[in-house]
Amino acid sequence: MKENHNGLALSRRALLGAAALAGPAAALDFAAAPAPARVRATPDRLIDIAVCTRPFRPQGPRIEAESLHGKHLVHHYGHGGAGWSLSWGSARAALPLIQAGGAQGRIAVIGAGAIGLTTARVAQRAGLRVRIYCKDLPPDVPSSAATGLWSPDSRLCSAAHATPAFELAWEQMARSSFRTWQSLLGVPGDPVQWRDGYLLSDLPFDEPLAGTAFAGEPDYPDLLERLDDIRPRSRPLRPDEHPFRVPHARRFTQMMFNLSVYQRLLLEDFLREGGEFVRREFEQPRQIAGLPERTVVNCTGYGARALFGDQSLVPVKGQTARLVPQPEVDYMLIYRGHGLVMLPRRDGLLVAAQGEGDFGNADRAPDRAQSLAAVQRLAALFA
Numbered sequence: 001m002k003e004n005h006n007g008l009a010l011s012r013r014a015l016l017g018a019a020a021l022a023g024p025a026a027a028l029d030f031a032a033a034p035a036p037a038r039v040r041a042t043p044d045r046l047i048d049i050a051v052c053t054r055p056f057r058p059q060g061p062r063i064e065a066e067s068l069h070g071k072h073l074v075h076h077y078g079h080g081g082a083g084w085s086l087s088w089g090s091a092r093a094a095l096p097l098i099q100a101g102g103a104q105g106r107i108a109v110i111g112a113g114a115i116g117l118t119t120a121r122v123a124q125r126a127g128l129r130v131r132i133y134c135k136d137l138p139p140d141v142p143s144s145a146a147t148g149l150w151s152p153d154s155r156l157c158s159a160a161h162a163t164p165a166f167e168l169a170w171e172q173m174a175r176s177s178f179r180t181w182q183s184l185l186g187v188p189g190d191p192v193q194w195r196d197g198y199l200l201s202d203l204p205f206d207e208p209l210a211g212t213a214f215a216g217e218p219d220y221p222d223l224l225e226r227l228d229d230i231r232p233r234s235r236p237l238r239p240d241e242h243p244f245r246v247p248h249a250r251r252f253t254q255m256m257f258n259l260s261v262y263q264r265l266l267l268e269d270f271l272r273e274g275g276e277f278v279r280r281e282f283e284q285p286r287q288i289a290g291l292p293e294r295t296v297v298n299c300t301g302y303g304a305r306a307l308f309g310d311q312s313l314v315p316v317k318g319q320t321a322r323l324v325p326q327p328e329v330d331y332m333l334i335y336r337g338h339g340l341v342m343l344p345r346r347d348g349l350l351v352a353a354q355g356e357g358d359f360g361n362a363d364r365a366p367d368r369a370q371s372l373a374a375v376q377r378l379a380a381l382f383a
Helices: 012-016 083-099 114-125 164-183 224-230 259-272 285-290 301-307 368-380
Strands: 046-056 062-068 071-077 106-110 129-134 192-201 235-237 248-257 276-279 295-298 314-323 331-335 340-345 348-353
Touching: 046 301, 046 368, 062 083, 071 083, 071 114, 071 285, 071 301, 083 114, 083 164, 083 295, 106 114, 114 129, 114 259, 114 295, 164 224, 314 368, 340 368, 348 368
Parallel strands: 071 295, 106 129, 106 295, 129 276, 192 331
Antiparallel strands: 046 314, 062 071, 192 248, 235 248, 314 348, 331 340, 340 348
16 A cells, blocks of 8 residues: 555555665665564554545546635545645645635635645645634544555556646645655654665566456556655665565665654644634535635545545545554565555554455445454564
């Protein structure tokens, strides 16, 4: 899975096919590093399971405005698994549409997930007062269940819709987001960190994996090569350079987010700059007519399918589990062909696994057996 997530977030291509996430091959070796600490991957250390619904649109994110029920309505949703990763750049792309509504200094945002909170912060930085209407607040929003891995291309659109204009717009959003994420390095609580990781495979990385395509999923475009200048380079490892029970491994460096800390930071910044929250659930579009704000930004994610009738939205179930934190485990793991991801977050070792039946699945009921199987696969890497 890919974040993003956004909800969860590793693309099928990155996990099941080429080692795209690890970046281009390195020209120079990494400096010698100590052997990675062993993960204590046992069922009794499983402390939490969370599920999210990633809002995939074949066309990509919807960033457009319309007049509806007397409001200037700006739609900003549908980022697939790339919500957290693209949030800052995407919100900046939506800002001119928000400002075009003659907001008169105040706007409403519907939704307090990754896109809603970030859109609110970008609007505040532009001098607008923001009121967020939402059913739930973090950590009870779907995007709280994301992996937190920088994955700006995760299930963002289908390859058929990746026109040159779309790819350019995506690159601009990704680079804009990247700059903001880098500005948060070193902030207390480490909301953003760079981590080394290991990409593992049973087969050589240049050899395709047979029979791993998930039913019903489209082909996704290769976009990350447009960011090669800001992606640290990876290198292959010999069997004697890693402790894992697989024949092929690469070492890479990637950015990750400690979402529990980061969401708290967003909430605090939003409130400190005059933001307001109103608990409200919207069941039909006409309800926005009663809001006092003339400009309304729809950041409801997959909820836009029911609320605004966007039948192009496809739910993609993502499930993450957390093991008891191990401070000595400071690296990521991605097991190619097995849909397995492990991230060393501050709130625990996050273990995610994707599989058959996730695409098109809106069920948010946790599947403990799925997470236990992922923990067992993780343990087997150290056996």
